[in-house]
Amino acid sequence: MKDLFHLDPTITYLNHGAFGACPKEVVKVYQDYQLSLERNPTGWITGQGREALDKSRKSLANFLSCDHRDLVFVPNPTAAMNAVMKSINLQKGDEVLTTNQEYGALDIAWDYHCHSAQAKVVRSTIELPIYSADKLLDQFWSGLTDRTRVIFISHMTSATALVMPVADICRRARELGILCIVDGAHVPGHLDLDLSTLDPDIYIGANHKWLLSPKGNSFLYVRTDLQDQIDPLAISWGYQPLLHGRERFQSYHQYQGTVDFSAYLCMDACIEFRRKYGWEQRTEECRSILRKYAPRFAEVLGSKLLAPQTDEWTGQMASFYNPAVDMLKLKENLERNHGIVLAVNRLHDDEYIRISYQPYNQEAELDHLLDGIREILR
Numbered sequence: 086m087k088d089l090f091h092l093d094p095t096i097t098y099l100n101h102g103a104f105g106a107c108p109k110e111v112v113k114v115y116q117d118y119q120l121s122l123e124r125n126p127t128g129w130i131t132g133q134g135r136e137a138l139d140k141s142r143k144s145l146a147n148f149l150s151c152d153h154r155d156l157v158f159v160p161n162p163t164a165a166m167n168a169v170m171k172s173i174n175l176q177k178g179d180e181v182l183t184t185n186q187e188y189g190a191l192d193i194a195w196d197y198h199c200h201s202a203q204a205k206v207v208r209s210t211i212e213l214p215i216y217s218a219d220k221l222l223d224q225f226w227s228g229l230t231d232r233t234r235v236i237f238i239s240h241m242t243s244a245t246a247l248v249m250p251v252a253d254i255c256r257r258a259r260e261l262g263i264l265c266i267v268d269g270a271h272v273p274g275h276l277d278l279d280l281s282t283l284d285p286d287i288y289i290g291a292n293h294k295w296l297l298s299p300k301g302n303s304f305l306y307v308r309t310d311l312q313d314q315i316d317p318l319a320i321s322w323g324y325q326p327l328l329h330g331r332e333r334f335q336s337y338h339q340y341q342g343t344v345d346f347s348a349y350l351c352m353d354a355c356i357e358f359r360r361k362y363g364w365e366q367r368t369e370e371c372r373s374i375l376r377k378y379a380p381r382f383a384e385v386l387g388s389k390l391l392a393p394q395t396d397e398w399t400g401q402m403a404s405f406y407n408p409a410v411d412m413l414k415l416k417e418n419l420e421r422n423h424g425i426v427l428a429v430n431r432l433h434d435d436e437y438i439r440i441s442y443q444p445y446n447q448e449a450e451l452d453h454l455l456d457g458i459r460e461i462l463r
Contacts, residue, residue: 087445089362097450099427101441102246102271102402105294114354115299118347130343137350138339144352145292145304149273151280154331155312157305157338158349162270163190164318165289165305168338169266170194172315173235175202182207182228183237186245188268189431195237207233213406215392218250225254233263240269241276244430244437246402247392248276255285264311270303271295274359275368275400286311295401297355299348307334317341367444371401375442378451379403382440385458386410404430404437412436415461423457425450 089108092098098106107115118137122129138158146153159165175181181195185208195206209228215221225238236258240251251267258265266287272278274296280288288306292298307315312334317324323340325333359365376394383390388405392398406412412429413436419425428439440454 086362086367086443090445092445095424097423097425097446097453099425099440099442099446099450099454101443102243102294102439103428103441104300105291105297106443106445107293107297107299108358110358111297111351111354112299115347115351118350119345122345122347134346134350138346141350141352144356148296148352148356149278149280149290149304149306150282151306152309152331154335155306155309157335158346159289159303159305159338160301161293161303162268162289162291163194165303166191166266166268167194168305168318169287169289169315170198171318173198173264175199175204175234177203178232179204179234180207180230180232181205181235181237182209182225182233182263184209184211184225184239184249185433186211186242186247186249187237187239188243188270191237191268204234205232213245213391214389215247215398218253218397222250222253226257229261233261236263236265238265238267240267240278241271241400241402243271244404244432244439245391245406246271246399246404246437246439248398248400251285252283255283258286259284271400271402273304274355280306284308287315292352292355293348297358298351302348302351305338362444364444368401371442371444371446372396372399374448374451375399375401375403375440378448378455381455382458385455385462386438401443402439402441404439406435406437408435410462412438415458418461419454419457422461423453425454425457427454 090106092106142156143153146156199206207228209225211224238251238254239249241248255265264286267285269288269290273290286308290304292302293300317338319341321341323336325336379394382405386405386407388407416429430437
């Protein structure tokens with residue numbers, strides 16, 4: 086499978102969760118779109134390109150089980166979240182309920198916007214290891230007050246690579262009348278995602294990670310009745326106050342000045358690649374293999390497993406923590422001396438080493454990683 090990607094054959098690449106890796110077949114489609122743009126920039130951007138954009142958005146919406154009019158493409162989840170944060174009318178004393186497990190860049194963004202509004206970020210402590218969904222939910226909802234106006238939760242956490250019970254949280258938030266925003270950066274193409282069933286208020290996902298798109302391709306989903314409330318980051322030609330609802334939502338967010346949107350046009354190619362190579366079955370095998378190896382990595386790193394190794398909590402990533410091990414130095418040593426690329430993510434003052442496992446990986450590469458860790462820690 087690795088031959089289907091442009092990955093350097095001399096490295097062991099176990100860091101798909103960071104930036105993804107795009108198949109050669111999809112890269113070819115991406116580059117063909119870029120060439121079409123350069124052959125006739127005016128005609129492409131105002132004509133064929135927009136038609137291709139609509140077609141690609143419909144393909145993505147079908148994959149996610151939602152209406153294509155409720156989706157817009159964005160370059161990355163952080164851009165989408167900042168647009169949402171700027172549009173939320175927080176007042177002095179309002180609270181945003183989230184957890185201590187969220188992505189660092191968005192933690193910073195929430196602190197900034199809440200400080201500006203004299204609002205407050207409440208981070209419920211999720212204790213690790215996790216043993217049950219009921220206990221986790223009790224911990225999360227302990228931060229709820231009568232001042233809570235927004236809930237922000239990761240569908241899958243970045244540093245700790247754990248699946249959160251977002252369906253339960255979305256459901257209760259709706260009952261309470263609280264806006265619920267889900268950060269699903271790691272979910273599309275990784276976990277089953279049916280937006281019509283999950284029914285979040287706002288959902289943000291990356292296509293350039295596990296859905297195998299070229300870099301700079303993500304999406305913002307907003308429930309129809311909330312779309313008029315969400316303004317774009319950039320006010321440009323698409324901003325037409327006379328429009329309403331879905332028509333306005335598309336115009337506002339999709340056309341914000343000159344940009345090469347070729348990456349957005351590759352959804353058909355990504356989905357066809359998955360079908361052609363039986364990607365869902367292959368990734369199921371990946372999950373089983375990584376779960377088999379997870380206890381071995383925990384043992385060699387002197388770490389506990391962060392959650393049960395089941396579909397409820399884990400996917401194709403696994404993270405490990407031991408304060409006695411300098412994870413960043415370990416990562417640098419593995420890359421420099423063993424040709425192994427993986428992630429180390431900082432969560433507050435702790436460092437978690439994170440392994441991603443894709444169908445282009447082999448069990449021998451996990452053995453190579455185990456041997457490398459043992460050698461370095463010795």
